[in-house]
Amino acid sequence: MSRRTYLECHIPxxxxxxxxxxxLLYLYGCMGILEAGEEWVVYFPEAFTPEHIQVLLGVLRRVNPxxxxxxxxxQKQPYRDWNAEWxxxxxxxxxxxxxxxxxxWERLPAGASGVELIIDPQMGFGTGHHESTRLMIQALKKYPPRDxxxxxxxxxxxxxxxxxRKLGARQVIAVDIDRDALKNARENLVLNGVDGVExxxxxxxxxxxxxxxxxxxNIHxxxxxxLLPGFMQRLQPEGWLIISGILKQDRDLVLPAYQQAGLHLIEELSANEWLALIWARQQIQGVQN
Structure with a gap:
């Protein structure tokens, strides 16, 4: 991916x-935002296709008629070091x-305890600040994947x-379509001294x-x-699927599809306008689907 230019989009x-x-902008791959009065100037990687931008604009249209x-x-604009801004x-x-x-480059506050994640922020690939990432972290902490x-x-x-992995997973396979994201993930694995992640x-x-x-x-x-059919092919009979990146207003678009696939809703987490949904292939006793 070129780092010499960005796609600049002005959004009222x-x-x-x-x-x-x-x-939504960061979920769809935004690299940075500048506030400019009654509009935002939003930057995307040069490698983004016009189709990708049009999909995002269509989502924004549904959110705001x-x-x-x-x-x-x-339009294209010269490179700006968003990593330095972060x-x-x-x-x-x-x-x-x-x-x-x-x-x-920072240390934890004195007296801090718990699980420590060291994340070098590269182009907004996931630092834990976004509500959808927080909800995924909350779900993992509540239902740790031990062994x-x-x-x-x-x-x-x-x-x-x-x-x-730090919560006890035996093996983790992690995929991403963006090579730069994987480069960042590889660096973060080293920073955390974590193995067992492919x-x-x-x-x-x-x-x-x-x-x-x-x-x-945690995707849009x-x-x-x-990807739902592919999830079902890869989930074992007693497996769980944890998803986020869903706006509350889109809940009724996602729930029926996942229920029709044979999944049972275990728990629904929310933060501001965002949801995380925890699904199981088998009905859990005491949980209403």
Missing amino acids: LQGFDPDVLSG DFHPEQCQV RKYFRPFQPVEGIWIRPP LKVLDVGTGSGILAILA LRNGSLQVVPERQFDRILA REVLLE
Whole structure:
């Protein structure tokens, strides 16, 4: 991927909840945002195709009927070091009680205890700040994958794969279609001294293995629906599927599809406008589907 230029997109703010808008933009691969009065100037990798941008603009249209994609100007701009921007503001924090995330140049506060994740922020591949990532972390902490085989789809920085391993997963396979994300994930594995995590470039087609005990996917709603058959092929009969990247308003688009696939909803987690859904192939006693 070229680092010499970016795609710059101007998005009018009228009718948007800023938190929802920023969450969607980063979920779809935004590298940085500049606030410019009544609009945001949003940067994407040069490798993004016009089709990718159009999919995002279509999602924004569904979220905000007052938004008109034709108002957006998209053009190439010179490279800006967003990693340097991130480093100015990234400090140790707890996305969930007992789970600490810090960059490699910071130390944890005195007296901090719990699981430590060291994440070098590279182009927003996943630092734990976004609500959907926090919800995935919350789900992993509540239901730790001890001695289980885990698949992490869309691993980004590798944050969930690393956490799964630190929480006792026996084996983790983590995939991402973005080679730069995998490079960042590999660096973060080294920073955390974690083994037992295998990184692969691609989507489910690079995972011929079956019988996963847990599948993790923090990706946008369209991909969650597209990959559902592949999830079912790879999930063992007693396995669980934990997904996020879903807006509350899209809940009724995702639930029926996953229920029709034969999954049972174990728990629903929420933070602001975002959801995480925990599914099992078998009905769990005492849980209503």
